[in-house]
Amino acid sequence: MSKTDVSRRGLLRTGAVTAGGLALPTIFTAQSASAFTNDPTGGTVTLGFNVPQTGAYADEGADELRAYQLAVEHLNGEGDGGMLNTFSSKALEGNGILGKKVEYVTGDTQTKSDAARASAKSMIEKDGAIMITGGSSSGVAVAVQGLCQEAGVIFMAGLTHSNDTTGKDKKANGFRHFFNAYMSAAALAPVLKNLYGSDRKAYHLTADYTWGWTQEESIKAATEALGWETVNTVKTPLAATDFSSYIAPVLNSGADVLVLNHYGGNMVNSLTNAVQFGLREKQVNGKNFEIVVPLYSRLMAKGAGENVKGIHGSTNWHWSLQDEGSKAFVRSFGTKYGFPPSQAAHTCYVQALLYADAVARGGSFNPCSVVEALEGFEFDGMGNGKTLYRAEDHQCFKDVLVVRGKENPTSEFDLLEVVEVTPREQVEYPVDHPMFAGGQLGSCNPGA
Amino acid sequence: MFGLNKKDTSLLLIVIVLTLFAPFILNPFPTGSGLAQFNAGYPDLMQRFAIFGIFAVGFNILFGLTGYLSFGHAAFLGVGSYSAVWMFKLLSMNVLPAIILSVIIAGLFALVIGYISLRRSGIYFSILTLAFAQMSFSLAYSVLTPITNGETGLQLTLDDPRVLGVTSTADGSIPVTNLFGIEMRSTYNLAVGPWDFQFNMGYYLCALVLIAAFYLSIRIFRSPFGMMLRAVKSNQQRMNYTGLNSKPYTLAAFVISGMYAGLAGGLMASMDPLAGAERMQWTASGEVVLMTILGGAGTLIGPVLGAGFIKYFENIFSKINDNILHSWFSFMPDGLEDFVVFLVHPFIGKGWHLTLGILFMLVVVFLPGGLVEGGQRIAGWVRGKKKPDAHQSETNPAE
């Protein structure tokens, strides 16, 4: 018997059939059969969509899953093709990937690192998935990215905003299309300066975990560069539901801007509480008190209801964008599901397409070929204008949207309006930027 | 055999057979078939079955025997995992020292928490353990990030010092966990006709540890010490007036079950070198309580069954999606197919929690003794006998 690394079910599915009947046990070894993990040898290729289906981010996960299903349809040549028509690369022909029909398996990350890894492992070991994608938090993204690196499959991150994902925890087999905390801050800062001036005192409330810290670090650096003074930064427990005892001290702190470095349920509650305490009507130092939410999500904005009105933040993508790619995607998605897609859905859809395209351009499912095809890849027609996958850290660079909670929404989806599209050059940073320091990309791992 | 009576020996043999042949038993359906979805014979899940089996067996030594309901046992599992990962980072990728350290650290941690918590009994004890575990979780998530790496979880990096071993392999990746050179992730694939079976080194290490842990638990159940623990549960007053000090007995049970949890945590990290803080959350502690009660508290095999049951649902049912449902029911006429899928839909995929909740209720309502009682009833029914009468079954509660 010989040893193999990680199991390979994909090849066995067809291999076993040829072995046939009640033949004597045949022992397969990866070395002789294939050069990389889960090499799809039949007529199909399996992708793993690992999204939160239970817990606080279940709705976001459901939207991601919808986007993936749409992407699979388009890849297999069903439906209207969506962004395949606007994508600058034309390697995909609507006949699956490299002629293999795309199939998928789904799993539940539960927004827990352990569960997400278990689910991804089962996709790799049991279902023979060649690529894992999805997720709604940075902890999960980093954990699954690490797993994929070890197992030798590609990871296309879903919604993950922490600097660490392509900073100190970056991995050669992982790619992130979503923007990050640094880019949010870089995009927001000039807009905030225009709106609120350069003489402001900011008070930060920050979710007490890694994403929150990188968000705080980024926005603090960006606003201080404008001349803003940081009055205080306070960490709030992730499990907190009532933020009143953190909001109350803001009232008499002398600050005139409150920055909420919160996401998801934390953001909904802290914003609601802040508005309850009358912060939006408050006057400090002769100026209107302002609230800023650096990372916005439409799904979460909905949870905060009226409270988001007039509040600025940044977002990766929004359905109201008028470029051809976005319009095509919104049309496909809206026609199929009856409502516009979220930014998480957009990222996941694009990630699936980008992976397929990279395989097609490289002509192989081998992760190293995919990595090579994606590194330094520049494309257009997927929303957010010209986009680059930087080779050095596998971070995507594209335009970032600054948005504001809409005063007079016309429908339940029409909650945010785009204030400014910050061009890519403004949010770029050098690879060795201190906020992204530490960690190494390593080299691509094909698994075998 | 093995110093056990006939009944216990056969129980142990059953467990040995089940664990060693798990790759076959858990993969009953041919790979290509629609029912392959229900196959659980892949390394990660098999490892989880064994690891949570160990965790639950250990928990049962405390809860099943002494009746002390700890709501913070996940803390020991978490501490075990962290210790193991630190061992990988600093010492070597060999799992043996890592596992030994996790058992020791978890045991010490249990000694401290147990010493304080066991000053109270009943629900006051439960809340004390819960409070300690939640404190560990909250701090691991935030303030202790330098040690625990917070939300992301402690993982290996390309620049770990690793005294006995290499920082990174020749091709620039992180070395993998091994037992004296045998890699935990290496897997043999065996194809028989349309089936294929996976034999994973890591799983077999877990399986051997499970068998050892299970054997030890039988010995403890049948020992004078085990009898004293049952006496603690039955009547502490009498115990004290019989010249026995119940405190060290319960503390010993607490530490032993904490060490089992640490062992499970160390194994978990050995299979997958990452330790997340959620492992210590109260829901994780609650899970092992549920496993034990579901399987049958105080019975030997029950906790293992309960652990398997819950992990199966978590990993298999959560992965069934509408697409798969449609492929199963595609033989039906279109309208009926959609209707059946619509009916089943709430219980699979994102609804796996619902299914689990319903099953909890059904089991506890209809099988008061947990899954073990279900097994006994089936066995009794097969033999055509009525259930053995109450005295018999009560005097020998450790089936």
Place this chain on the structure above:
Amino acid sequence: MDAFLLQILNGLDKGSAYALIALGLTLIFGTLGVVNFAHGALFMIGAFCAVTVQKFLTLSVETIDPEKTDFLGNPLKVKTPYVENWFGPDIGNAIIDWSVPLAILFAIPIMIAVGFIMERGLIKHFYKRPHADQILVTFGLAIVLQEVIKYFYGANPIPTPAPEALNGVANLGAIVGLDLIYPVWRIVYFCFACLIISGVFAFLQFTTFGMVVRAGMADRETVGLLGINIDRRFTIMFGIAAAVAGLAGVMYTPINSPNYHMGMDFLVLSFVVVVVGGMGSLPGAVLAGFLLGILESFASMEWAINLIPGINQIIIYLVAIIILLVRPRGLMGRKGVMED
């Protein structure tokens, strides 16, 4: 000084929610001897009563507005709630605006009914079963209840604002010359909690029914020997406990948008509160609720965090441990309740 007063108010407010949930939990412990892990779910169901009422009131007719387009470029469908059509925009909007207070009327019968069904249909069969079985079955029930809610309402929080008139802030300190600004609805919540708590106490103290229940809590067998059907009264107490939790949930919705797992968030904390207060003691539960609420607020102040990093994350558990070690049966617990 102001900061301290504000934090006391915040603490009383958090404490109100803890106290209301803990009160119901203790009633159930004390009367039925059941460990009810589904009690958090009752709080959550109460909150979703408010959501449901809001949904009913905003049931709308769709009319096409050809002037505007939706996100796909089709003519925009404008929704007008029926109540606006029936009563005119002013009254209609006012009714929708007051949906949370209106939901109280709706929640009381619903919650009592839920309580009765739970007790008669399920809990009743578990009186004589071990606590472990009670935990398993009520935990299963809690999961089922929250998954059902998730199925119908999704996982995202749903905004349920307070009436416009009660949505602002009030300057509480104006009378004494302090600048003490506090949200009106939170004041309402605190007063409401006090009202409910005193209502429950008065009911138990001054009615014959309450006296029998109290006697039953102290010694179930003796009361049974008097030929009084204590079980039926206990069923009613379960309904009352469910209603208290439900009302706490309804009124909580404007403070934080409800979501399907909010019950679990409160469950563990309220267990800690009940135990710190002392098993079987109603005043203990209320006292512990307010005490822990206030301590939690103080611990989140900056000087506390600077003094002991992370104290805001663990304060409740730390206090629970200290109290239980100093006072073996919590603040006001009776001997022998749930000690074995």
Place this chain on the structure above:
Amino acid sequence: MGILEVKNVGKRFGGLQALSDVNLSVRENSVHAIIGPNGAGKSTLLNCLVGKLIPDTGSVMFDGQSVLGRQPYEINQMGISRVFQTPEIFGDLSVLENMMIPCLAKRDGSFELNAIASVMRQTDILETAEKMLLEMNMADKRHMNAASLSRGDKRRLEIGMCLSQEPRLLLLDEPTAGMARADTNNTIDLLKQISDERNITIAIIEHDMHVVFSLANRITVLAQGKPLVEDDPQNIRGNPKVREAYLGESA
């Protein structure tokens, strides 16, 4: 010198002086009864002897050693076994296991981490337990669940468990309370037999005069927390103070 010497023991609960200046001497191998009307402080005194309560004043010496401040299990290890008013046995365990536990406590002391050996291979323990079951006439019930025994059998089991430790002093707290006449007589016979056949001291707290006068060869009468008299049974019977104490109660 008696085997148990109680000197000047006093105990106060809030405003109530439960015991004051209690002196008592239990002679080796005697059957010593402590009687008194309700509220006389019998139970308080007993609890002071076994370590459940610590008296405010005075001393309790067992075989020359003080028992004060010791835990119940330590006092038991010194050689004092206690039988409760309502039988305290291990209800979830079998009768045989109930009998084995005190034997193990006798052999291994108050704590022994004997976690690997099999219970069923502790032949010495099994032998002692089986022998005691025979003596108690309970051998046929050895596999029964102790909770399902009759009240009288539970009492026998409890007494047997205490005896299997070969204590030097056996304390009985109203051992026949709530028993039917026949069971009471059986218990009296059993205790008589024990005191005749074994080298053991018995101290008994009792309400029932029939039991006391059938068994005791020395009696202390307590009233209002104070010892009234200590004497032989025949002298107690005619003592006017005792009559007064009891009549006072019954009137």
